[in-house]
Amino acid sequence: xxxxxxxxxxxxxxxxxxxxxxxxxxxxxxxxxxxxxxxxxxxxxxxxxxxxxxxxxxxxxxxxxxxxxxxxxxxxxxxxxxxxxxxxxxxxxxxxxxxxxxxxxxxxxxxxxxxxxxxxxxxxxxxxxxxxxxxxxxxxxxxxxxxxxxxxxxxxxxxxxxxxxxxxxxxxxxxxxxxxxxxxxxxxxxxxxxxxxxxxxxxxxxxxxxxxxxxxxxxxxxxxxxxxxxxxxxxxxxxxxxxxxxxxxxxxxxxxxxxxxxxxxxxxxxxxxxxxxxxxxxxxxxxxxxxxxxxxxxxxxxxxxxxxxxxxxxxxxxxxxxxxxxxxxxxxxxxxxxxxxxxxxxxxxxxxxxxxxxxxxxxxx
Numbered sequence: 001x002x003x004x005x006x007x008x009x010x011x012x013x014x015x016x017x018x019x020x021x022x023x024x025x026x027x028x029x030x031x032x033x034x035x036x037x038x039x040x041x042x043x044x045x046x047x048x049x050x051x052x053x054x055x056x057x058x059x060x061x062x063x064x065x066x067x068x069x070x071x072x073x074x075x076x077x078x079x080x081x082x083x084x085x086x087x088x089x090x091x092x093x094x095x096x097x098x099x100x101x102x103x104x105x106x107x108x109x110x111x112x113x114x115x116x117x118x119x120x121x122x123x124x125x126x127x128x129x130x131x132x133x134x135x136x137x138x139x140x141x142x143x144x145x146x147x148x149x150x151x152x153x154x155x156x157x158x159x160x161x162x163x164x165x166x167x168x169x170x171x172x173x174x175x176x177x178x179x180x181x182x183x184x185x186x187x188x189x190x191x192x193x194x195x196x197x198x199x200x201x202x203x204x205x206x207x208x209x210x211x212x213x214x215x216x217x218x219x220x221x222x223x224x225x226x227x228x229x230x231x232x233x234x235x236x237x238x239x240x241x242x243x244x245x246x247x248x249x250x251x252x253x254x255x256x257x258x259x260x261x262x263x264x265x266x267x268x269x270x271x272x273x274x275x276x277x278x279x280x281x282x283x284x285x286x287x288x289x290x291x292x293x294x295x296x297x298x299x300x301x302x303x304x305x306x307x308x309x310x311x312x313x314x315x316x317x318x319x320x321x322x323x324x325x326x327x328x329x330x331x332x333x334x335x336x337x338x339x340x341x342x343x344x345x346x347x348x349x350x351x352x353x354x355x356x357x358x359x360x361x362x363x364x365x
Contacts, residue, residue, distance in 0.1 A: 040327040041068030042134075043091070043107045045098070045122055046114035047077050050136070054298065055113065056085065058319035065327035068107050071098050071122075098122075102129040108330065109134055111163075111323075115205040116212025120145040123160070127152045132330055134323070136163040138221045139343030141212060142351060146344035153340065161326045161336040162343035164225060168322040171292055171301050171311045172229070175281070178290060179232025184306065185286030187266045190230050192223035193280050194296050195255070195273035198246075206274070207248050214252030216242070216353060220272040221346050222296045224353075226281050227260050227268035228345070235260035235268070235349060237364045240357040249274065258353045 042065050044051045059067040069091030070081055078092055091106055101107055110126035111134040112119055119140050123133050133153060139162050140146045153160035166172045179187070195215065198206070205211040206218055228234065240258035244250060255273040262268070271278060281295035281303075288306035295301060298318060303311035329336045349365065356363040 040065040040108045041106050042109045043069035045071040045110050045112050047072045051113045058317050061317050061320040062324045064324045123149045124152045127156045132159045134161045143348045146347050150340040160340040162338045164338045165318045165322040170314045176229045184288035187283050187285050189284045190227050190268035191282040192226040193271045193278035194219050194222035195276050195278040197277050198274035209252050215272045215274050216256040223270040231262050233262050236263050237261040238352050238356050239362045240353045242357040
């Protein structure tokens with residue numbers, strides 16, 4: 001059977017091509033289903049490290065969704081992905097023709113896995129094509145972009161989910177329950193730190209402020225989001241400091257330290273960096289403490305409490321668990337665990353962190 005590259009022909013041309021080789025009767029089955037879907041078809045948009053090494057392998061472990069296609073700006077990557085995952089030509093898209101997803105019922109979700117500065121653009125195209133959107137964190141560059149993403153998904157009646165995988169992880173969910181139940185009394189101080197030593201790393205977009213580079217955008221949402229779910233409430237004020245010592249990061253923050261104040265009186269001391277390895281979440285309370293260390297690694301998240309409770313690492317693949325939960329929300333037409341509104345809350349605070357760092361003043365939220 002002849003093969004046809006989706007980059008060169010559209011859906012109508014493809015059907016004609018099938019007819020030419022005697023497959024006209026079977027071609028419609030490729031684009032229509034007579035029975036309800038049992039699993040959600042996912043197209044990964046952006047084929048960098050996170051898609052290649054984590055999301056695509058995790059989709060081989062999921063029960064409720066599967067890798068149905070890809071959207072890429074790097075055509076040289078396509079043959080390897082097709083060989084490894086058996087992806088068909090008509091489920092391969094690029095950034096210029098991805099609007100044609102509207103004609104492809106094989107794909108239910110577009111998972112946006114590109115730099116933050118591109119999230120709004122790709123979310124709008126996917127939603128206008130009638131596809132649900134899973135968008136990596138941080139959600140967008142500013143609150144205005146977040147709202148536009150929420151609005152376009154609501155307009156097209158598709159779900160918008162932000163990829164906060166930690167909120168799907170079992171030990172993190174235990175910390176979130178502690179915030180509600182307060183087994184150790186009221187929280188007094190939270191420490192949330194996430195960073196790595198980026199010496200010798202591939203800088204690429206991480207040094208570009210327009211794409212969402214810098215430690216705060218890249219890694220800072222981990223301690224920011226963690227401080228919020230550990231406190232179980234929203235901050236009311238923020239102070240912050242930023243600095244860069246490595247020349248390549250002259251246009252972005254290499255390290256950011258910030259403090260969040262909560263109405264209850266709790267305070268969160270947070271940090272993120274490209275220059276220091278950090279991975280710790282701790283809550284000190286009136287009657288004890290609890291912590292996760294590491295708290296945002298791709299595996300091995302574990303912790304303990306002041307009264308000797310051990311929180312062992314989960315055996316579940318984090319990305320598979322996240323995507324299965326989000327797929328079930330689509331199949332069941334139920335609320336998603338981390339909607340766009342949650343992602344927007346972090347971006348509103350993130351903007352205030354930058355303002356506080358620039359002015360050197362406490363910013364009331």
